[in-house]
Structure formats: C-alpha cells, structure tokens
Amino acid sequence: MPSEDDEEKSGSTADGQPDATNAEPAVDAKIAAAVAAAEAAGPAGGEPVRIDSWIWAVRLVKTRSLGAAACKGGHVRVNGQNVKPAHSLRVGDEVRLRQENRERIVIVKRLIRKRVGAPVAVQCYVDNSPPPPPREAVAPAGIRDRGTGRPTKRDRRELERLRGLMSGPKRPDGR
Helix, strand or coil: CCCHHHHHHHCECCCCCECCCCCCCCCCHHHHHHHHHHHHHCCCCCCCEEHHHHHHHCCCCCCHHHHHHHHHCCCEEECCEECCCCCEECCCCEEEEEECCEEEEEEECCCCCCCCCHHHHHHHEEECCCCCCCCCCCCCCCCCCCCCCCCCHHHHHHHHHHHCCCCCCCCCCCC
16 A cells, blocks of 8 residues: 555555646647647747837738838837837837737737747747727718719718718818
8 A cells, every 4th residue: 555655756546536626738749749839930049129120920920021111100119109010029128010900919928930820929929909899889880882883072071071081170260
C-alpha cells in the first residue's frame, strides 16, 4: 500500500485519479506548435520590428501595404504619437489603429515579423478595444433606388448631412 508521500510525488489521490490541483491545463498541440513557430518568427537579439509589419503579422490589417498606408494616413498611433511605417515597435507599446469607424487599441506582448495564424496572433497582443457597434445600429445612409437618375444638388446635400460630412453651414449668413 502506497504511503502519503508516494501519493504526493505521483500527483494522484488514493483512488488512483489524478490530483486536480497539480493537473496542468490541456494545451492544444497545434497551437503550441504555432506559438513555437511565432517565437522563431520573432526578431533575433533585440532587433527592431516595423509597425506596419507588426500590425500585418498579428492580423490587424490584411496586407502590409495597407498597414503602411494606414500609418501614412495618420490612422496608427503608438503611445499617443502618429507614426511612420518604419517606426520601431517595443514590447509594452500601446498601438491605436483606426479602421472602418472603429478604433482598435492593443498593447504589444510579443514582437513578430512573419504572419501567423489567428490563434497565435491574439497571443501577441492584449486587446483593449471597445466592443464594435451592433450591425443594426450602423444603417447605410443614402441608398438610392435603382433607376431614379442622377441626384440633384439638394439630394446630394441631404446625403452629406445624413452621412455627417457637413458639420454645419459654411457661409457666414447661414445659408
């Protein structure tokens, strides 16, 4: 009959079942392999990683050129500063990416250069973004019926007002 010391060493209880306190969480083998691949894809020896490359690698944008265009257009901020595509990123930086009426706020946990799968990509950052608006709340503004012809100037102004493009009257007399 095993002693109590033997049971503590084996990590099982008296009835032969594994001890729940010592059990490690089951990790999917595919995700573990992908994480190892992401570690290999990371920069060696503290080399810098470009912001456009990183936001592409962690799947915040579809292509690297879209990431560079977002940086050039002022849609990417790192620690509150607008950045160029070649800006070097460090672990702990806060990245704000504005895209399609939504702002993504992420904090860098791991630097990678190569694009990885979605389960691995989410392990490279902490997402602090507000939840996206419900799809019902975003109504398409200004859809015209097919065959109604070209919009008049009045129609165009109403469409711009609905879309929020015009902030108010531009003339001093209010017209």
